[in-house]
Amino acid sequence: MQFRSTKSKMPLVSFKDAALNCLPEDEGLFVPDQTADFRQFFLHMDEKTSFNELVAAVAPSFFEGLLNPVSALKVAKNAFSFKPELIKLDDEYSLLNLFNGPTGVFKDFGIAFMSAVFEEILEKDKPVMIISAARPDTGVSMAHSLCGRKGISQVLLYPSGQINGLDPSAFIQNGGNIIPIQINGTFDDCQRLVIETIKDREFSERYNVTSGNSINPVRLFPQVFYYLYAFTQVKYFLGGDFFFSVPSGNFGNLLAGLYAWKFGMPVNGFIAAMNANNSMGDYILGKPFVPTPHINTNSPAMDVSIPLNYQRLASFYDEAPLVMRNMVYPASVDDALTLKTMDYVKNKYDVFIDPHAAVAFAAAMKINSTHKWNSNTHTIILATGHPARFADIVKKATGKAIKIPDFILALQKKCEPIAVISPHLDILENAIASVL
Numbered sequence: 001m002q003f004r005s006t007k008s009k010m011p012l013v014s015f016k017d018a019a020l021n022c023l024p025e026d027e028g029l030f031v032p033d034q035t036a037d038f039r040q041f042f043l044h045m046d047e048k049t050s051f052n053e054l055v056a057a058v059a060p061s062f063f064e065g066l067l068n069p070v071s072a073l074k075v076a077k078n079a080f081s082f083k084p085e086l087i088k089l090d091d092e093y094s095l096l097n098l099f100n101g102p103t104g105v106f107k108d109f110g111i112a113f114m115s116a117v118f119e120e121i122l123e124k125d126k127p128v129m130i131i132s133a134a135r136p137d138t139g140v141s142m143a144h145s146l147c148g149r150k151g152i153s154q155v156l157l158y159p160s161g162q163i164n165g166l167d168p169s170a171f172i173q174n175g176g177n178i179i180p181i182q183i184n185g186t187f188d189d190c191q192r193l194v195i196e197t198i199k200d201r202e203f204s205e206r207y208n209v210t211s212g213n214s215i216n217p218v219r220l221f222p223q224v225f226y227y228l229y230a231f232t233q234v235k236y237f238l239g240g241d242f243f244f245s246v247p248s249g250n251f252g253n254l255l256a257g258l259y260a261w262k263f264g265m266p267v268n269g270f271i272a273a274m275n276a277n278n279s280m281g282d283y284i285l286g287k288p289f290v291p292t293p294h295i296n297t298n299s300p301a302m303d304v305s306i307p308l309n310y311q312r313l314a315s316f317y318d319e320a321p322l323v324m325r326n327m328v329y330p331a332s333v334d335d336a337l338t339l340k341t342m343d344y345v346k347n348k349y350d351v352f353i354d355p356h357a358a359v360a361f362a363a364a365m366k367i368n369s370t371h372k373w374n375s376n377t378h379t380i381i382l383a384t385g386h387p388a389r390f391a392d393i394v395k396k397a398t399g400k401a402i403k404i405p406d407f408i409l410a411l412q413k414k415c416e417p418i419a420v421i422s423p424h425l426d427i428l429e430n431a432i433a434s435v436l
């Protein structure tokens with residue numbers, strides 16, 4: 001499959017070029033140029049097909065020319081020692097648990113596959129530097145998957161605040177490949193600096209810099225796999241329409257769902273679940289996009305005022321606005337309802353969910369009660385975070401303590417970045433160059 005910029009039809013680039021040079025010159029973002037039809041690869045699969053079998057079957061059509069069914073299985077095995085887990089709660093709702101990876105968030109899927117792909121394709125090429133904006137609590141996902149990979153160094157930019165869960169022996173000055181840098185600023189500053197660094201052609205060509213955030217298609221597209229997998233798991237009991245409810249911040253997860261649909265997954269729609277940072281809601285309903293100021297909530301991974309993937313989402317709406325109006329349903333959920341929903345789900349189904357999944361659950365209940373769907377409609381809630389990562393909020397919401405597994409405790413261990421700098425490109429580039 002070839003890729004082009006959201007801003008122009010030409011030139012077309014290969015997936016490899018889009019992955020290694022992840023921002024087009026024209027300020028757009030890479031999107032697939034064609035609509036592929038993946039139905040032949042997954043429609044015959046059922047609940048007995050393993051996640052890695054599905055990945056090996058579908059991935060070669062994305063990574064055309066790079067992966068074949070044999071190497072795709074190798075990459076899948078290298079990437080995934082974990083898999084999505086579908087839990088049917090009742091006739092109306094299922095949870096798609098995406099938090100069984102090494103750092104307890106759904107980002108593990110995209111990052112693990114990206115890391116394994118880079119390792120596979122870089123063997124003969126020059127080393128790359130992957131730069132990513134990370135939150136104090138989720139940057140560890142990136143560090144974990146890329147740690148020790150041959151030919152890859154990784155720069156993690158954190159906003160002010162404590163960073164947790166990194167292993168200092170993996171830092172570059174200790175012989176590892178991680179370069180954690182704290183930026184005196186916000187997460188949005190970190191996202192801006194990632195883009196500025198890549199756009200500084202001299203610097204980015206010297207070090208072969210690309211991004212590990214979902215602006216990079218090689219990070220975004222592996223997230224399509226778990227939607228297709230969820231479909232193979234629910235299709236045997238579906239009696240009617242079905243929807244996914246996606247807790248959204250940068251909208252990478254929702255976009256992966258939209259691509260799964262575009263490439264042939266039969267689905268009736270998506271619920272774009274947002275917390276109080278809901279500026280995309282109006283856009284989805286047909287108004288101009290007006291970013292609102294960043295608000296801190298109890299679902300922090302969704303506290304984004306300008307979603308990184310805005311242009312990709314807009315490309316769907318530019319292409320077929322009317323179709324999209326009947327495909328994506330936005331809903332915003334405040335902190336109080338988030339807590340209430342965590343408690344409701346624990347009482348009704350005896351399951352703990354994290355605040356991000358709770359936003360998706362509450363949004364689905366809102367949308368399902370205001371739209372007159374067919375009576376046997378089923379909604380899959382994407383549970384993006386491990387509830388034990390948010391043990392305090394779980395306790396506050398449900399009054400019950402959740403057992404925290406050892407791997408989550410390890411992620412909460414405090415550590416120090418290798419540099420603390422102000423949010424300026426030249427200062428950042430000097431800081432990186434000084435440790436290489």
Ligand SMILES: *Cc1c(COP(=O)(O)O)cnc(C)c1O
Pocket residue numbers: 105106107138214247248249250251252253254301302356384385
């Ligand atoms: C990153 C994250 C989200 C938001 O996903 P986007 O792809 O940025 O929309 C939701 N939940 C959790 C737990 C996350 O870590």
